[in-house]
Amino acid sequence: MESFHKGLRIIPSRLLGWYDVHARELPWRTGPQARAAGERPDPYRVWLSEIMLQQTTVAHARPYFAAFTARWPSVKSLAAAEDDEVMSAWAGLGYYARARNLLKCARQVAAAGGFPRTRAGLQALPGIGPYTSGAIAAIAFDECTPAVDGNVERVMSRLMALGGEWKAGKLTIAETVAALVPPDRPGEFAEALMDLGATICTPKRPDCANCPLQEACAAYAEGQPERYPAKPKRAQHQRRFGSVLVRTFRGRVLVERRPETGLLGGMWGLPTSEWTGAAQAVREWPPGAGSRAAPCGEIQHVFTHIRLTLGVYREEGPAAGAGGDWLGIDEARASLPSVFRKALDLAAGT
DNA sequence: AAAGCGGGGAA
């Protein structure tokens, strides 16, 4: 037990020493050398990156971060954007409640004249929870507070060889990390822990030979670090079926605004049927399809908890009923969430 | 406490 705690105590210095050499270079990050030279992170860029990175890989978020910061270089400029501009710019990144909350948050922050500088103040803002508040407070404002994300949970569960109930393990991890945060470099400690999880202490086949914390790691000592974390299995996807209409006219495509809440809330969508459990729904024509609509195949798409198959129907000509919204084909392709972009691409290729 | 919420890459 004593060696266990002794091992834990060396973690901050070992980790920061490793980070000084191996830190990932990321567009939203102020690296160890720049920090040492006195450069400070921009809270806006830290916040924007943290929101984009929620349950999202660095590779996926990277081009979106570049596009957003080019178009909206400050929280003030983002706050002044139209809702639709932001939702469309977010298209393809997923978890669209993040985009709605992003705009709400930007407007609150702009109205207040800047970001709150404490964890508690940050967490009161829309879209900022326990992890993100800690990360921004530590990275942008040097608050001595932990930032526990999936990477950190994995790293810590291995260091401590946490078996048993995962809920209890997460509490232990939160307490342990909180006690380890070094007051002089809280933000870099958070970044270092995440970098270690992303590059060394990976979910499968961790690179223990190059880990700066190897001698402090209980899971390494056991010989099977990949056994941790012992998370419960997730529920299986439900299967759903439906159909979708790609109606084009004069180089534009008919779209409709989806309800503000629920799946793909607030995004543009294509007219689609109810999604049911009956496979034959794929062959039933979507609402608004006329007599000249033509089936052009199926698309498959996986959401967090739904595995969806949609029959795609294409028709040329104006809508029979009341107008609706029309977007240029290219604009629609860029503004639609992935499931509808797939349908659009299928219809365009047939 | 549990469920809802996207999308894509890696193994």
Added chain:
DNA sequence: TTCCCAGCTTT
């Protein structure tokens, strides 16, 4: 296929 990714919000 399965897992997981710099999680948060709502019920």
